[in-house]
Amino acid sequence: MGVPYIPVRGLAGTDVFKRRDDMIIATNPFDPTEETVVALAQNPNVAILHAQKADRDGNALLRKHGEDVMVAQASHRVIVTAEEIVDKVTADDEGGQFISAINVTAVVHAPGGAHPAGVPGYYEQDADHIREYMRAASDEALFRQYLAKYVIGKTEEEYQSMVRQGSRVEVHAAGGGG
Amino acid sequence: MTSAVACNTEELLAVLMSREIHDWEISACGAVSMIPAAALLLAEATHAPNADIIILGSEQLDRNLGKDIHFLSQRGKLDLFFHSAIQFDAEGNFNLHVVGDPNAPELRLPGGYGSGLMSYTAKRILFFRTEHTTRTFVPKVDFVSGAMVTPPSIKRPQDNFKIFTTMAVLVFDRATNSYRLESVHEGFTPQQVQERTGFSLGSLEGIPVTPPPTAEELHTLRTEVKERMIETGTYPQWARTILQPA
Numbered sequence: 001m002g003v004p005y006i007p008v009r010g011l012a013g014t015d016v017f018k019r020r021d022d023m024i025i026a027t028n029p030f031d032p033t034e035e036t037v038v039a040l041a042q043n044p045n046v047a048i049l050h051a052q053k054a055d056r057d058g059n060a061l062l063r064k065h066g067e068d069v070m071v072a073q074a075s076h077r078v079i080v081t082a083e084e085i086v087d088k089v090t091a092d093d094e095g096g097q098f099i100s101a102i103n104v105t106a107v108v109h110a111p112g113g114a115h116p117a118g119v120p121g122y123y124e125q126d127a128d129h130i131r132e133y134m135r136a137a138s139d140e141a142l143f144r145q146y147l148a149k150y151v152i153g154k155t156e157e158e159y160q161s162m163v164r165q166g167s168r169v170e171v172h173a174a175g176g177g178g
Numbered sequence: 179m180t181s182a183v184a185c186n187t188e189e190l191l192a193v194l195m196s197r198e199i200h201d202w203e204i205s206a207c208g209a210v211s212m213i214p215a216a217a218l219l220l221a222e223a224t225h226a227p228n229a230d231i232i233i234l235g236s237e238q239l240d241r242n243l244g245k246d247i248h249f250l251s252q253r254g255k256l257d258l259f260f261h262s263a264i265q266f267d268a269e270g271n272f273n274l275h276v277v278g279d280p281n282a283p284e285l286r287l288p289g290g291y292g293s294g295l296m297s298y299t300a301k302r303i304l305f306f307r308t309e310h311t312t313r314t315f316v317p318k319v320d321f322v323s324g325a326m327v328t329p330p331s332i333k334r335p336q337d338n339f340k341i342f343t344t345m346a347v348l349v350f351d352r353a354t355n356s357y358r359l360e361s362v363h364e365g366f367t368p369q370q371v372q373e374r375t376g377f378s379l380g381s382l383e384g385i386p387v388t389p390p391p392t393a394e395e396l397h398t399l400r401t402e403v404k405e406r407m408i409e410t411g412t413y414p415q416w417a418r419t420i421l422q423p424a
Contacts, residue, residue, distance in 0.1 A: 009298055009299050009333075010295035010297075010299060011294045011295070012325065012332045013271075013322065013325030013328050013332075014293070014294055014322045014324060014325055015321045015322040016290055016294050017294075019280075035331040064242075066244075070245070
């Protein structure tokens with residue numbers, strides 16, 4: 001949208017509002033009897049979005065129901081990671097939401113890149129891994145162990161080969177009848 | 179003539195809330211809202227066949243709205259929204275964020291969106307809670323996720339709203355900005371409800387008994403609604419286990 005701030009109906013009187021400094025209550029400039037919450041625009045420096053497909057120009061097909069296009073439009077730079085790089089992605093392609101190359105800065109081929117979340121048509125979410133992450137995230141020391149095991153000093157290939165031992169294999173096996 | 183039929187808490191609340199859904203209106207419930215989902219489908223199957231219903235946690239009945247539901251509600255076009263909370267207080271505030279100190283909470287909840295936005299913009303709000311205790315109905319909530327009383331300069335629908343619990347139906351009366359008992363379910367007295375509420379419910383005299391679910395309502399809930407929930411990926415596991423055999 002490109003606007004510096006936006007009026008929002010809601011949030012007045014809540015502790016969410018009180019705990020944030022990016023929202024204030026302001027008078028409607030066209031109606032002095034009305035006040036609304038006004039929220040500061042959120043403009044991330046970089047957004048990273050994972051797509052099913054992308055082409056080399058940056059056109060991409062993203063999951064259908066998310067607000068990824070809005071995030072892309074709000075961000076200064078947009079990196080699309082994709083399960084597949086194809087010749088051409090167009091607005092007529094089915095199975096996802098189209099995002100135009102005009103909103104995209106760079107494209108990266110990253111199969112499995114949504115893990116432990118899933119990608120429709122490619123793989124299911126890895127519920128076991130999400131549970132492992134949630135257990136780790138509840139405790140500082142456990143979370144450090146998680147990072148040491150999967151993230152710090154690990155390459156993408158090492159990560160993918162570790163997690164592929166788990167439910168991703170089961171997912172493929174379960175789909176074997178099709 | 180219908181005779182009273184035994185039912186569980188979820189069935190009771192689904193039936194009572196279904197009666198509040200109006201035909202031709204747009205009514206919605208958020209994620210993890212099994213009881214409202216059943217209530218919406220029951221209303222559609224009975225008195226509200228032309229209602230527009232939106233079940234955000236459903237595979238097939240979420241209407242693929244994405245952010246459209248947000249803007250629908252912001253425009254004031256959403257007639258009814260279902261909501262729950264872990265705590266309610268005397269002033270009409272409710273909490274769906276944290277229990278305990280917000281900076282070091284004992285319990286963290288999904289919280290913010292519906293509370294802070296939908297509950298301000300939907301025309302009518304129905305709250306539901308599957309317990310009625312003094313830990314739920316407290317003098318002051320630990321965290322204000324939604325403030326149902328705001329200054330008149332904040333333009334929003336200002337209808338009375340209701341809370342459906344295992345014991346009673348509470349109404350927050352906008353004229354007095356306080357709760358009162360609309361009705362008490364069979365098997366409880368207004369005094370018992372007051373004892374399990376951490377703030378005054380006003381007069382306990384002349385409070386009617388909540389009309390219990392009829393045999394027809396429960397039958398439809400346990401057959402047509404249950405099947406529809408299973409068919410449409412609307413909390414099928416919940417429907418199978420919670421909704422009783424007809």
